[in-house]
Amino acid sequence: MTRRRSTYRSLASLKRDEAVCRACVEAGYPLESLPVIAPGESRRAYMFGQAPGIVEGQERRPWRGRAGQTLRRWLAMEEDQFYETFYCASVTRCYPGRAPSGRGDRTPTPAEQELCEFWRDHELRLLHPHLIVTVGGLAARRLLGVKSVSECVGVRYERGEAVAIPLPHPSGASSWLNVPANRERVAAAVELIRAELARF
Secondary structure, three states: OOOOOOOOOOHHHHHHHHOOOOHHHHOOOOOOOOOOOOOOOOOOEEEEEOOOOHHHHHHOOOOOOHHHHHHHHHHOOOHHHHHHHEEEEEOOOOOOOEOOOOOOEOOOOHHHHHHHHHHHHHHHHHHOOOEEEEEOHHHHHHHHOOOOHHHHOOOOEEEOOEEEEEEOOOOOOOOHHHOHHHHHHHHHHHHHHHHHHHOO
């Protein structure tokens, strides 16, 4: 049974309720995992992706699959450093299953995305991150209101007191990274991220 309080005083209590959330299932949406929860209680930066993949759903830890390996390679971070730096969250928190086409994972519906905004909003309030990194077009649209990754990757945004820097999704299912100009955008975004992390 999903538990949601009107407010949370700590990340620990938020994560206890989030770990057993079944709001999307209770609303009739098919999911193939329980929520994937970030390790740790406080981090220097907030990483916001689309949804967990199959490996993440099995392990219930973010960015454990191939996309996570690619993401850490972009950032030149070892696994421990990555998890010590970023509080990892996503638009939706459970593995949504495969796309009906069989290519990649299913994109969560707008209703599922709205159901999970509750957790994101409380996380951002409790964490007060100085840096937010969105990963993929869906995350950038939900958090920053941009239309596409092509317009936002390599750009530095202000979001309240935080700086937001978008990255594309590092999934092999996307052909976006096959374009040389787009790879240059990723390199520019990574440099912006490193510069912001160096300021902490």
